[in-house]
Amino acid sequence: MYTTPDSQLSTRNVDWIKYKEILEAATDTQVPLKTTKDVDAATAKLMRLIQFAAAEASLRRTSENPLTASRRPPPPHIYHLLLVKRSAKTLWNLTRFLAHKTALNRANKELTLALIEEKQELTKRELAVLNSSxxxxxxxxxxxxxxxxxxxxxxxxxxxYSTPTEKTELFSRILEQQFTPNDLPSPIEDELPPPAKQDREKLG
Known part of the structure; x- marks a missing residue:
């Protein structure tokens, strides 16, 4: 008898506390389940939410991304705002409700302001420890x-040639040498009739 292999949400280690927080924040328990169509839609949304939470809570190895491994972890309040933003984005992607879009915009704004304040605070602390000795x-x-x-x-x-004036004059000379027209006879000018007497008088 053929049996399907056990499927895994993630091949990495999972931060189950973070996984639980994402599910609790993004799961909507007020979904109506009156018809078969409602049940199928709610099941599909729940499956996508579980997959998203597992991917977000997966612990990536340091060898996969050495640049992010050396970075300082974000402060707790920044991390909390980041979770709120991700949860709001998940709800918006799943439901497309206007209220969830408003919540996502508010979460983005709060996270942006918090990051700006954190950067300013880091700059102040960096300047405060400078010493001439x-x-x-x-x-x-x-x-x-x-x-x-x-x-x-x-x-x-x-x-x-370093100054803008020197570079401009240099380019001017180079372009003048490259785009000088050739002194070749034109068959069109040879076929033109000679100018009339009145035209010669005007030219003279």
């Missing part, structure tokens, strides 16, 4: 006052 103040000052050159200089025939 250990060189941190000098390094930060040099970093902030360093001029960035978006357009590098041009070197032609062992000569460097």
């Amino acid at each position: 250990d060189g941190t103040l000098f390094k930060k000052t040099k970093q902030l006052t360093k001029e960035c050159s978006d357009i590098p200089p041009i070197k032609l025939n062992s000569i460097w």
Whole structure:
């Protein structure tokens, strides 16, 4: 007798506390189940929600993304706002209700403001620990006052052109040499009749 293999929600380790929080925040228990169509639609939504929660709660290995592994974890209030936003986005994707869209916009705004405040606070703490004795103040000052050159200089025939005026004149000379018209006879001009007497008088 053939038996189907056991399916898995995720091949990684799962943070079950986070999984539970996502399900509790996104599950709508007030869905009407009066007809077979309602039951099928609610079942499909629940399956998508379970898959989404399992994917979000999966613990990724550090070898999969070494860049994110070295980052500092977000503060608790940022993490909470992120969960609220994800839950609101899940509800909006599943239901497309206007109220859920409003909740998603509000969650996005709150998370954005919190991230801005957190960045400003980190900058304040970073500037507060600068000290002239250990060189941190000098390094930060040099970093902030360093001029960035978006357009590098041009070197032609062992000569460097750095200012905008020098570059403009250089391009002007190069384009003039490349696009000079050839001094070739034109068959159209040879076929034209000579100008009339009145035209010659006007030209003269």
